[in-house]
Amino acid sequence: xxxxxxxxxxxxxxxxxxxxxxxxxxxxxxxxxxxxxxxxxxxxxxxxxxxxxxxxxxxxxxxxxxxxxxxxxxxxxxxxxxxxxxxxxxxxxxxxxxxxxxxxxxxxxxxxxxxxxxxxxxxxxxxxxxxxxxxxxxxxxxxxxxxxxxxxxxxxxxxxxxxxxxxxxxxxxxxxxxxxxxxxxxxxxxxxxxxxxxxxxxxxxxxxxxxxxxxxxxxxxxxxxxxxxxxxxxxxxxxxxxxxxxxxxxxxxxx
Amino acid sequence: xxxxxxxxxxxxxxxxxxxxxxxxxxxxxxxxxxxxxxxxxxxxxxxxxxxxxxxxxxxxxxxxxxxxxxxxxxxxxxxxxxxxxxxxxxxxxxxxxxxxxxxxxxxxxxxxxxxxxxxxxxxxxxxxxxxxxxxxxxxxxxxxxxxxxxxxxxxxxxxxxxxxxxxxxxxxxxxxxxxxxxxxxxxxxxxxxxxxxxxxxxxxxxxxxxxxxxxxxxxxxxxxxxxxxxxxxxxxxxxxxxxxxxxxxxxxxxxxxxxxxxxxxx
Numbered sequence: 001x002x003x004x005x006x007x008x009x010x011x012x013x014x015x016x017x018x019x020x021x022x023x024x025x026x027x028x029x030x031x032x033x034x035x036x037x038x039x040x041x042x043x044x045x046x047x048x049x050x051x052x053x054x055x056x057x058x059x060x061x062x063x064x065x066x067x068x069x070x071x072x073x074x075x076x077x078x079x080x081x082x083x084x085x086x087x088x089x090x091x092x093x094x095x096x097x098x099x100x101x102x103x104x105x106x107x108x109x110x111x112x113x114x115x116x117x118x119x120x121x122x123x124x125x126x127x128x129x130x131x132x133x134x135x136x137x138x139x140x141x142x143x144x145x146x147x148x149x150x151x152x153x154x155x156x157x158x159x160x161x162x163x164x165x166x167x168x169x170x171x172x173x174x175x176x177x178x179x180x181x182x183x184x185x186x187x188x189x190x191x192x193x194x195x196x197x198x199x200x201x202x203x204x205x206x207x208x209x210x211x212x213x214x215x216x217x218x219x220x221x222x223x224x225x226x227x228x229x230x231x232x233x234x235x236x237x238x239x240x241x242x243x244x245x246x247x248x249x250x251x252x253x254x255x
Numbered sequence: 256x257x258x259x260x261x262x263x264x265x266x267x268x269x270x271x272x273x274x275x276x277x278x279x280x281x282x283x284x285x286x287x288x289x290x291x292x293x294x295x296x297x298x299x300x301x302x303x304x305x306x307x308x309x310x311x312x313x314x315x316x317x318x319x320x321x322x323x324x325x326x327x328x329x330x331x332x333x334x335x336x337x338x339x340x341x342x343x344x345x346x347x348x349x350x351x352x353x354x355x356x357x358x359x360x361x362x363x364x365x366x367x368x369x370x371x372x373x374x375x376x377x378x379x380x381x382x383x384x385x386x387x388x389x390x391x392x393x394x395x396x397x398x399x400x401x402x403x404x405x406x407x408x409x410x411x412x413x414x415x416x417x418x419x420x421x422x423x424x425x426x427x428x429x430x431x432x433x434x435x436x437x438x439x440x441x442x443x444x445x446x447x448x449x450x451x452x453x454x455x456x457x458x459x460x461x462x463x464x465x466x467x468x469x470x471x472x473x474x475x476x477x478x479x480x481x482x483x484x485x486x487x488x489x490x491x492x493x494x495x496x497x498x499x500x501x502x503x504x505x506x507x508x509x510x511x512x513x514x515x516x517x518x519x520x521x
Binding site: 063065088089091092093094095096098100102103104105106115116119120121161164165168 | 412414415417418419420421422423424425428432433436437440
């Protein structure tokens, strides 16, 4: 396995995610119709839009859970559509949080947090456990090491999922509607963890319906509809004064 | 007539038919013949058939079942993974194998393995005739369990694979650490069922004559029809049937319990 060597200063000057002319078909259906999009280092970019607009597909293309039909995606300087790219290595440096948590139900919390550290990062058991404990404390779940996912609430499961991703020391985090499957009273805990992450300077791409979060935490807001980016800009401005009719009509329904 | 009276009457008639059928059957049976043929007292006592049936028959049946199950399960994992492989020829190979061995009577596979293969290839399977019979059982059991296992693997939510891959795990590591452990849990009840079927399938090994010490329960029982304290009667078969039930009933009950528990967990 070859790990691309990177000059740290060069890395910081480039973009974290750079997407050009991205098209994606599911069979005959074109779900992404030429997306140009980027995320800078340390930036929090929120992607909003109606369901079926392609926002989750865009996010899932960034770590190649979906294969783009055409276009380029460069993540931390690595062209991930290059057949020679080491996808496992790229993915191990991109944290991903899913709508349905996707914790491993047959492992306890500690094992969930350690398995990829040990099997992918090659960390020793003691080091992995230490990193896991630090991240569990960070999401407010210290003491839950031995619990199994089934015994945790949705909000706790999602915070464990965030801690699991963080334990890999990722360069960036992708969030795919992280609070959509949660009971309303549990959403706040998860958003608070994400807010902390953002304030620490983590590069984040967040597909969400939480307009409050986008306005408060986001550096950039992207509105997608029908496979294209309709409008993007400063979240406060876009939310207060949308320039596009489609954005206005969407926002009037959700705000 | 009141509705409740009518229902009681219907139930009464149904019970009546049942009792009549039992009594009729009891009257038709020649009880002396049954006693002489199936329950010869010489076989049920301390010096009867139990010794041979249990120390040779039951022991070998259990040993053969375990061997066939363990190796058949290993084969099934391989076949199930091949059937889900992105490489098309592997899929064809696995599908062909499974369809072939599920479509054949196990009896024919055993006979071909024991007598056909040595003649055709000039090669005898290790372990002599018993080895040949066991290989046949493994080949057949592997085909059945592969299908069960494939269904179990596909029942593991796709999000599990995605989560593992997004953490940088390779496809092999994902299968080993995330998918298979969850698939095994899903297939425990149907696999226990197949274990029970396998116990009974070992009885087919009677067609290959093997040394006395290597015979499984059904063969031992058949031997005891022609020799021993109950020679000339079928007593030993009844005893063997009882022993099979003693082995299989707890297992089938276990399956029922596991299935109930799994439904509750959903």
